[in-house]
Amino acid sequence: MTQAPTPTADTVRRLVSSLLKDGAKGGAGTAGPEVRPVAEGGGHSTWWVGTRHVLRLAPDRAAALSQRRELRLRDLVRPHLPLAVPTSVAHGEWAPGLTYTLDTKVPGGTAEEHDVSAVGEADLAGLLTGLREVPARQAETLGVPRTAPRSLEALRRAAGRAAERLAAADEFDPVRLHQLTPQAAVQLAAQPATAVLVHHDLRGEHLVVSADGRVRGILDWTDAAVGDPAEDIAGLAIAVGSPAAVRAATLAGYAARPCLRGLWLARCDTVVRLAECLDRRDAGPLPLLRSQLRHAWEAILLERVTELRDEDEDADAEL
The missing domain is CATH 3.30.200.20 (Phosphorylase Kinase; domain 1)
Incomplete structure (x- = not known):
């Protein structure tokens, strides 16, 4: 070659x-x-x-x-x-x-440089709404891949192992993961026929944010896929914090299940990534990974996932 x-x-x-x-x-x-x-x-x-x-x-x-x-x-x-x-x-x-x-x-800084304001959360809601409106079939004809939803239960188990490694390094209390029980992970499985176009890489550096907290643009669409909308909610939770991400998703019309699924995808992902970084003894991205973990683990009002039931999902979506 x-x-x-x-x-x-x-x-x-x-x-x-x-x-x-x-x-x-x-x-x-x-x-x-x-x-x-x-x-x-x-x-x-x-x-x-x-x-x-x-x-x-x-x-x-x-x-x-x-x-x-x-x-x-x-x-x-x-x-x-x-x-x-x-x-x-x-x-x-x-x-x-x-x-x-x-x-x-695109003029502006990044979400790593500027905090997203309440109006900026409405901008993010517009992003999630717009992505849902893009014809998925048309995106696939362009070569955009369709991806299967990840298993939250498998991710929960991986995060549990990673949390023990982080506990030994005094980086994380593994008890915090106990909120996501095996039953809750099953309840928060992706639902059939919910695939939409997702950016799939909504990191802080890909969100263009102005000094007043408005979100002005979205960069780098190379990882876009037709798949689980909770992945973009998870990306926002890591980039701008869980409360802002869940509020934006709710404004975009997403109910409790995808919001909570995105929240726990983000939380488990950040635990796993930080543990992997520590295992490699690579200090380069550690400050960023620690910041992302803090963002994902910010508390939201909708935390009691074990009480989520199919018949009253909309009622539980009061954040």
Whole structure:
């Protein structure tokens, strides 16, 4: 297999100069546009280009396939969402079989930099509502995969083992997991015929938040899937805190079951991820993972999952 080239600042500058046609647009005059790598890049090599653009380079063919799909998906979801979705001003190949997209920058910071306000929670509700309105079949024709719901019971057991490791490191009290009983995990299983388009990666860095707490845009749609809507509720719980996530989901019309399912997916996930990080003795992401665990374990009013019953689910949804 041919080794993919490693993009450098010169590689990026030459590519962007040919795309923008005017070095001044990139902010560096005749020397070409100013380019600098973005710290959070996910599966792509990502670069700031001046003050108005972001260049994302697919590092391998699998990422290139995802990026091509993402460009089509963004056009599909844009009319359904009240939030900005990045627009590609140019796209193509930066190396044989490896794609790029030059996107306009969505103004604002991230949910890791700014707290989401009450009005911002309404923005998130609009996101969840809009995703539910996107025709799932049409998304699948673009190549968006359909994913099966995860087993909350299996995740509960994995989190229980991880919690014991965290307890030994004085990071977490495993008693807190006892709220999610085996019976509750069964009650909170995903219901049939509830699959919708989900972003599936609603991390703090992918939520564009303004200084006043409004959510202005959603970035990086490469992991989107047709699947369990509780996964996006879980992502929001980790990114902005469980109370805000559950309030946003409730505003979007979700009842108690998917809200609680998302809550416990987030809680179990954060326990497992932090334990895995400690096992690897990798101190790099520890502050972020600890922050995510705190967000997911923030208390909400709707905590007594064992009392959830099918016949009065709507009544239990008073948060």
